[in-house]
Every structure is written in structure tokens, then in C-alpha cells.
Amino acid sequence: MIAALVILPLLAALAIALAPRRAEQAAKWTGVLVAFACFAVAAASAGAPDESLPWLHRPFTAAFHVGLGSGIAYWIVLLLTLVTGCALIATRVPRMRGFVAQMLLLQGAMTGVFVARDLLLFALFWDLMLIPVFLVLIAAAVPAGPRERPESATAWRYLVYNVTGGLALLLATAAYGILRGSTDVIGDAHAAGSLPAVDAPWIFAGFALAFLIKTPVWPLHTWMPDTYGDLPSPMVALVSAVQSKAGLYGFIAIGLALFPAPMVAAAPLMLTLGVASLLYGALVALTQSDAKRAVAYSSLSHLGLILVAVFAFGRAGVSDSIAIGGAVVYIIAHGLFSAALFIVLGQVEEREETRSLDRLGGLGTRKPRLAGAFTLVALAALGLPGLAGFAGEILIVTGVYQAGYVWTAVIVLIPIVIASAYMLRLLQGMMNGPERHDLPQRPDLSFVEGLALAPLILAIVLLGVDPAPLARPPAGIDPFAVSVAAPALPDGRR
């Protein structure tokens, strides 16, 4: 059944791509159905046994090995299928059929990334998941007149960055396979730290580069604002909510589990990059007048916070760190509220034909439902207690403090304050204030549009009230609910 989570969306994508040209609405609702069917299957498969088929025997063993467990992979797959379903409900683009097919292809590929228990399979899906985004970026690019150069610059930038990461990951995977004789190691407790100490840092570096680019983390983030700006909203919801988590998931599931010593060695660098992203993203978000780009930079900031959480090793290793539990909660929380934010922004853009804060304003007076949804989601994003964002942030800050990084914990608080500023600025700029009469007059959210947001908002509230199932150590720490050895700390230093 776990394999079905990957195969079903891919087959559905193929079927929809080949469907007759007129079947636009049918394609959309088929996509919604497939996504929610996958959600149901995934929800029912908690702790299901792994499934495996042999693939390669030489030069190293590789298998089509998929597993869900009941830890981080399980929660992310639930998030992924939920967000895909909601984003597809909210989809209203020209050439719907092709777009829905790409969304399902992306869903299948990303599910593959999170359920793969074999490094080579992981690498396969890792590379596969950049293709639909690239194709959608190309199709979304507006011809720039007779000179055809600049139109798809975003697509190329996305591709160049992510392919670089993907190839580094591929080379690292091949080297890992050769050295250890098998890549069927994700979630295998015996595989931790089993590489020669000479090679492990280099191989880890290959993985880490891919993870940092995909997340993205400052200074490798420059592909991200344009990509988020140019992608249609439903896909950017999916990319921001889930694809950006692939790198963080990689650090937890592959980094912590297989490369404990290099992870500890890399911690100072990663903490620095994380804090830099956190501050830089928050400050730039304050200055953006394009709402979508503002949210993109806020994502950069939030993802930096999660990176800090992953690398805040405690004195006795990760296992007694609350931070990792907080990271898992915040991964899901950020997925939920960033998806909801981008979906609402898409709905605003559809209505008002702009997403510039200078032109928008006063939407709340005539469209209470739209404004209400945005307010709730924005409050979750700025970390209001009782909503999902807060649950993650408090756990992370507590965990980072407890691990002994007092100053990091203090610095981390600053962008959390700035988050209130930029989120309220967005809220004020778009929803509050006097009504703008130069904007097109369009109706409030329809029932179907509300349907796209309701599950996400419900999940945001639920997770805010009770984050315990996600944060529960060891399930939260340990990616697959099998005991992952705590990273061996050389001579007791942090």
C-alpha cells in the first residue's frame, strides 16, 4: 500500500495528461480525489511494514524499498497529500489538465522522496521532483516579445541550483554505495556511522549541499524568491509546504542517522547559516511590496529556524533534545500555514489581478471570509499561541536553550518578533484600511474556495492545541520509530 502512494499519483498524472483536451474540470476533480485518496491510505498506513523489491546487486545492493513508519516521514506524507488536495481544489489556471498532471507528478515524486528507504531510490525521486516544477515554470513564463531570452530565466535558475544539488547527491550516493556495499540503509539503525572516517565527511558534504540548496538556506537561496513568485499559487503552496522540507528531512533521516559524526562537526557552520537565513529572510520580508515574495522570504526565515533546531545538539547527543521534536512540529506547522498563505494569496491575485501591497487594500470590508481566512493563517505564521506555528517555535526555542546555545536562543527570538511585523504589515496592506475603488470588484470566497482552505485551517488549529503526537520523543526524534543511535560525540564536547 505504501508503494501505491507513489505509483497512484504518477499513473493518475499520466492518465490526466493523456485525457481529452476538453476534460478540464474532470481532470481537476480527479486530481483532488487522487490526492485525498492518498491521504486516506497514508493515514491508515501508520506503522505499516516496509515493502521492498530488489533493484541492483552490483556494484552495490539497492532496492525499491519504501516504508512509512510512524514518525516524521508519516507526518510529512500526510501533510503532502493534504496540501496537494487542497491546492488542487483551489486551482484555477489555463491549461488545467496539464497543470493537474504536473501537480500529481510532483506529489508522487515527493512521496517517493519521503518514503524511500534506499539512498539510490531517494536520489531518483529527488531528481524526479524538480522536473514538474521546471516544466510548470517554463509553461508559466510569459513570452517577453521578440527577444526570447529573459522569459524563462527563473526556470533556468531553479534548474541550475537544484540540478547541482541533485548531482552532488547522486555522486555521494554512488560513493556511499561503493564504500558500504549497499544503499538500502535509510532507517537502518546498524548503518549509522559505518563509513570510514576519511570518506564520511566528503560524502556527507555531497548530501548536505543538495539539502541546503533544496531547503533553501542563505546564501544558496537566490533561486527561491523568483521561483515562488513565478509559479502558479497551487504549485508554490506545494513546493513551499513540502518540497522545501525535503532537505530538512534529509538532514534528519539521512544526516543524523547515517553521518552522526560529520553532522556534529558541521553543526557550527549549519547553525550560522540557519541564523543567517532566519535574520536575512525576516528582514527582507519586511521590505517586499510583492505579497508573494514577502511570504517567500518569510519561508526562508522559518526554514532557517528549523535548520537551527536540527543542528542544536545537546550535551549528550540529540536524543534528549526537545529541539528535534520542535523541528518536526514546525516542519508540519510551516507546511500547513505556508500552503494556506500561498493559496489565499493566489485567491487574492485571481480577484484583484495584482499582488502588490501598494495597490491592494481594504479587501476585508467586502470580503470578510477571505480576510478572516488570511488573518487566521497569518496569525499562525507569526506564532500566536494556540495555533500551529507557536507550538513549533516554543519547542524549538526551549530545545535550543536547553542544549546550551543560550545566545542562539536569544538571537532566534528576534526574527520571531520581526515575523509579527511583516505578517501584520501584509494583513494591514491587503485586508485592512479603506476600500480601494480602482481594484476590480469581485465576490468573496465561494464555498469551493473555502473548501480548499478549511482542512488546512482545521489542521493548523488542531496542531496548535495538541502538538504532542508529533513532538513525542522518541517518535519525533527518531525518523522511523526505530531507535536511531545518538550521534557519538567526540570526547564529550558539544
Next chain:
Amino acid sequence: MSAQLLNPYGSSDWSALLPVLVVSAGGLLVLIADLLLPKGARRSAALVLSLLALAGAAILAAQQWGHPFSAFGGAFVTGGFTIAFEEIVVAGSALSLLLAHRLGREDQAASAIALLLWGTAGAMLMAGAANLLMVFLGLELLSLALYCLCGLGARGTAREAALKYLILSSTASGFMLYGMALLFGATGSVSLAALLLPSASPALLSIGSGLFLVGLAFKLSLVPFHVWTPDVYEGAPLPITAFMSVVTKAGTLAVLARFAYGALSSHESATLLAPLWVLAALSMIVGNVGALAQTDIKRLLAYSGIAQLGYVVTALAGTTALGLRYAIFYLGAYTFMNLGAFAVAALLSREHEEGSRLSAYAGLGYRRPWLAAAMTFFLLGLAGLPPTAGFTAKVLILASSVGAGYAWLAGLLIVGTAISIYVYLKIVRAMYARTTGAPVQASAAEFLPWVGVAICAVATIVLGFYPLVPSDVIPLVK
């Protein structure tokens, strides 16, 4: 000894050569059918006969699996290695023939197809050749056929391409022949196996091997012996370009691998072959960089082919047994991915115009979605992206070259791949970007190239998930 002299070759010698004989006889049959049949049926008859001959050859070759035999006094050796290359040659030839529905004028079709078959037979001889004379015989049979075929194109550049190919290729053959002569001088034998014996003059052996390898590198179009490739590929008719891009490479690679693995002692191979790995590294980079600026799909595939052969030779680095198996697997995967791309180009071509300009692909994703999807798939494969055979094949090569201690080649392979992804996805971009230009009218669907596209697509995906890496491919030399 005297009995052998009186009746040197028995029936088992000839049966070892049977696949080659079937293909050659197929060429003769095509010519006879051309004389006897009415005008309208000639081209189809020639295509059917040649495909049947190739199918027969493929089956006969497969039946030799597991029974290695040294025929004609060690001149032609069958075995897993020979069969693997014969099958690739036959598959490449058959897939190229599927694109030959517009090859040449009506009255030239049959002779062109016959020449194609004889060229195939030459490449098959190279696959099994274990002495220098047989190598040269196969190579020249292949090359002579190609000299004629290159000039068939309707373009004005076709004759230029043919002449260029003739002159440069003969020069390479000259290098090779001179190398062979020196090798014969050093060992007193034309047999590859004799090179392993202690030589009277090691210097002569080294120089001879060097010249021989230069000739091979030219035929493989490794950098810096690649400059002829884009011009010849561009000028030659599309099915012939497709044929050259796979069959010539497969035949030459077989000779190279047999020479590198079977005819050199481990000490010699370390020193003599070191430059070859440098050529592979150069090819991966230069080929992909050269492809960046191309606007004609045939030139682009010519440069990409240079890089792809660089990947294949990379797999041989360190001459490990595993590396050879992956080189053959990559070559097989490349055959399908590359010929798939050529088949798409053939489907886009119309009367007097081959669909090879990159501008013919603009907006293809909206005009002919199936064709564009297939092309995207083949290009992803050539770029080494999943879910294709190209991905798996590239991982295998990466792993084996890291394992053989050539991590620097693996690193350069990654760099080359990164450049190539831009090259290939540029075509994808052209197909799926919104265009402002007027759409080009699609030609009527052609049956045979579509069969080619379908076969290549299925093979590309299946080989990705079930990598049929051949076992038991020791290159025997006697």
C-alpha cells in the same frame, strides 16, 4: 597440421559467423528484390527484408550465448562480449532503418538499405574481431558503406559531409593501419593474443598501440579527434546520422574494449591507456560545452554523442570487469535514448526538410503532445535524469569509476552532466514554452518511426528499473 591446411575451416567456424552472414545475405536479397519487384513496392520490400534479416541475426546471435568459440583460427571469437555488442549493433541498425522511410530517392532506396546492412555486418565483424586483419576488414566494410550513405542527403552539405568523412576517416584508418603494421612488427603476428607474449621490441609495441588507439579514438570521435563529427552528422541524411551515432560507436568500442582488456598486460594497460581516460574526460566536457550553442538537433546530438561516448569510456577506466559491463549497459541505454530522439526528429521532418532545426520544436508540447512527451523522455534519459535508463546507467558508471579509483573522472562526469542538462532541457523548454510564432503544420503520422519511438520509450523506462547488465562479457582474444 596438414589436414588443417587442406581444409582449414569447418562448419563450426561458419556457424560462429552466421549472424553476420545473415545480415550480409539480407543486403543481397534487398538488391535482388529491387530488381524483381514493381516500383511502388520496392522501398517497403527492402525495409521488410532488412528488418527480417536483422531480427534473424539477433536471434542467431542470442543462441550463441554461453558457447564461446574461436572461429577462423582465432580471427573471430564469439562469446558474451561479442554477442552483447552484436545485439547493440543490430538493434541500432534496425531502429535506424525504421527511420529510413525517406532515405534517398525512390531508385536509391534499395541500394542504400543494402549498404546499411553491409555496414552493419562490418560493425558485427568488429564486435567479434580478435585479430588485427579482421578488425580492419570490419572497420573498412563499415566505413566504405558510410562514405556512400553520407552523400545521399538532399541537402547541399551532404556531399561535403561525405567527402569530409572520406578524407578524415581514411586518415584515421591510415593511422590505425600503420599502428597495426608496427604491432605486427613487434610480435610477428596479427593476432591480438600475440600482443600478450613477451615482445622483441617493447618500444615498437607501445608506438603501435598508440597509433592504433588514435585511430580508434577518431572513430569514436573522442576529443580532440572529434572535429569531423558535427559537420558529418549535420550533412548526412537523418537515418544515416542515427546509424553512425550508435553502430559505428558500438563496433569501435568493441575493438577498443577487446584491445584494452584482452591484448594488453596489466602493466602495459596502466601506462598505455592513461591518455585514453584523459580523452574521455575531455570529451565529457568539450562535447557538452560544444552542444550548448547548437541550433540544429543533429549537430547538438553529435556533440552530445561525443560526451556520451566519454561517459562510456569513463566506465572502462581502470579496466575493471564490472566497468566493462556497465560500459556495455550504458551503450545499450544510449542506443535507445539517442535513437528515440532521432526517431522524433524523423517524425518532424517533411518533404525536402529534415526536422532538425531547433526552431521546429517550438511549441511542440501543445501541437503534438505525444511526440513532445516522448522527446522529453528521451532527453531526460540522455541527461541522466530519472525515471530513465540514463539515470541508472550513469549511477552505475559513477559507482564503478569511484570503485576503480578514478574519482576524478566521476567528478568530471558530474560536471559534464550538469552542463548537458542545460543542453537537453533547452529543447524541452522550446517545446513547452508559450510561443508567439505561428504554429508549423504537422505532417501526417508515419507508422514506422512511431514504432521506433515506442520501442525506444519502452526500452528506456524498462532498462531504468530492470538494468539488464550483461553477465559474462569477458573479451576473449583467442
